[in-house]
Amino acid sequence: MSExxxxxxxxxYIDFSEVKINNxxxxxxxxxxxxxEAMRKRExxxxxxxxxxxxxxxxxxxxxxxxxFYWMIITSLKSKVEIDYIEQTLYPSVIMWSNYVYVFQTFDxxxxxxxxxxxxxxxTIGTLIxxxxxxxxxxxxxxxxxEAIFLIFLMTMMIPGEMMVISNYxxxxxxxxxxxGQTRVEAYAAMIVxxxxxxxxxxxxxxxxxxxxxxxxxxAKVDGKSDWSFLWKVMVPLAMPTLISITILKFMGxxxxxxxxxxxxxxxxxxxxSNGLRGSAFTDxxxxxxxYGYQMAATVLVTxxxxxxxxxxxxxxxxxxxxxxxxx
Numbered sequence: 001m002s003e004x005x006x007x008x009x010x011x012x013y014i015d016f017s018e019v020k021i022n023n024x025x026x027x028x029x030x031x032x033x034x035x036x037e038a039m040r041k042r043e044x045x046x047x048x049x050x051x052x053x054x055x056x057x058x059x060x061x062x063x064x065x066x067x068x069f070y071w072m073i074i075t076s077l078k079s080k081v082e083i084d085y086i087e088q089t090l091y092p093s094v095i096m097w098s099n100y101v102y103v104f105q106t107f108d109x110x111x112x113x114x115x116x117x118x119x120x121x122x123x124t125i126g127t128l129i130x131x132x133x134x135x136x137x138x139x140x141x142x143x144x145x146x147e148a149i150f151l152i153f154l155m156t157m158m159i160p161g162e163m164m165v166i167s168n169y170x171x172x173x174x175x176x177x178x179x180x181g182q183t184r185v186e187a188y189a190a191m192i193v194x195x196x197x198x199x200x201x202x203x204x205x206x207x208x209x210x211x212x213x214x215x216x217x218x219x220a221k222v223d224g225k226s227d228w229s230f231l232w233k234v235m236v237p238l239a240m241p242t243l244i245s246i247t248i249l250k251f252m253g254x255x256x257x258x259x260x261x262x263x264x265x266x267x268x269x270x271x272x273x274s275n276g277l278r279g280s281a282f283t284d285x286x287x288x289x290x291x292y293g294y295q296m297a298a299t300v301l302v303t304x305x306x307x308x309x310x311x312x313x314x315x316x317x318x319x320x321x322x323x324x325x326x327x328x
Contacts, residue, residue, distance in 0.1 A: 072303075076100070076296035083292050099297040107298050111269060112276040119191050119261075119272060120254040126196035127250050128243065134202045136231050139209035140217060150206075153199050168194045169263065178264050187270035191261050195254075201246045208242040209235055248313050252306055273302050 075083060076099055078092040137143075138150050172178055177190040212235055220230040236243065258274040265271050282295040 069303075072296050072299060075292060076300050078293055080291060080293055096293060099293045100301070102294055103298045103301065106294075107276065107282075109301070112271065112273040115188075115270060116255055116273045119188060120251050122188070123192045123195055123254045124247055124250045126192065127198055127201060128247065130196050131198060131201045131205050131246060132231070132236065132243075134197075135205035135209050136227075136235060138202070139206045140235075141227065154203065157199050157203075165260070165263070168260075172264060178266070180266070182266050182270070184270055187265045187267070190264040191257075191272075194260075198250070201250070204246065205239060205242055208239045212238055244313065248309065252309065255306060277302065 074090065074092055077095045077097070079094060079096050082089070082093060138146060169178075172190045172194060175189075177186040216234055217230060220234060225233075255272075256274060257272060258278070261272045262275050265275075268275070277295065277298055282291045282298070283289070
C-alpha cells in the first residue's frame with residue numbers, strides 16, 4: 001500500500017514538475033518574443049529617424065547650393081530701383097523681361113561666344129592628345145624612372161595655379177604672342193597652348209588604363225601590333241567614358257576661365273565670354289555703377305549652355321570618375 005502511495009506521489013510530483021517546466025519555457029518564449037518585437041520596433045524607429053535626419057541635411061545642402069542660382073535668376077528679372085533698394089525680396093515685384101532684351105541689344109554675344117568656343121575646342125583637343133599619350137606611357141610602357149617622373153608630376157598638383165601665371169606669361173611673351181600688334185591667332189595661341197597639359201587628367205586616365213588587363217597588351221604584341229595601334233584601337237575605346245568626362249570638364253573649365261584670357265589679350269574683341277560679362281557693357285557711363293539686373297541676365301544666358309551640358313552628360317562624368325577610382 002505504501003509503495004503504491006509513494007509511486008502516485010512521485011508521479012504527481014513529476015507531473016507538476018513537467019507542468020512547471022513547460023510553463024517556464026512558455027513564459028520564457030513569450031518574454032523573448034516581446035524582447036525581439038521591442039528590438040524590431042526600436043530599430044525601425046531608429047531607421048526612420050536617421051533617414052529623416054539624412055534627408056534633412058541633404059535638403060539643406062541642396063538649398064544652400066541652389067540659392068545662389070535662384071538669386072541670380074530673380075536679380076536678372078528685377079528693376080534697377082528694386083535691386084538698389086536696401087530690403088531685398090525673394091521674388092521680383094515686377095518681372096523685367098526687358099533686361100534680357102537689353103542684353104541682346106548691347107552685349108556682343110556672337111563675338112564673345114565665338115572666341116570662347118574656338119578656344120575651348122582647340123584647348124580640349126590638345127589636352128586630350130597629351131593626356132592620352134602621357135597616360136599610356138605611365139600605364140603601359142616600361143622605362144627607367146617612370147614612377148619617379150610620375151611622382152614629380154603628382155607633386156606639381158600641390159602647386160597653386162596662381163604661382164604658374166608669371167612663368168606662363170614669360171613663356172608666351174618669349175614666343176611673341178602678346179604685346180602690341182597682337183593678332184587674333186596669337187591671342188588664341190596664348191590662351192590655348194599653356195593649358196594643353198593637365199596632371200590631374202593624366203592621373204585620371206592612367207588609373208583607367210591600368211584597369212585594362214595586361215593580357216590584351218601581350219596578345220596585341222603577339223599579333224604584331226605596335227604600341228601606337230594598341231593605344232588607339234584597344235585602350236582608347238575601352239576608356240571612352242573617362243575621355244568623355246575629361247572632354248566635358250576641360251570644356252567647362254575653358255568656358256569659365258577669366259584671369260588668364262584677361263591677362264594675355266590686349267584687344268577686348270579677342271577675350272572670352274567671362275571677360276565680356278565683367279566689361280563696360282553693363283556699367284552706367286554717367287554714374288559708373290554696374291547695372292546688376294542686366295549683368296545677371298547676361299550671366300543666366302551664359303550659364304544655361306553649361307547647365308544643359310552637365311544635365312545631358314552627367315552620367316558620363318560620374319561613370320568616368322568612378323571607373324578611375326576602382327582597381328582592376
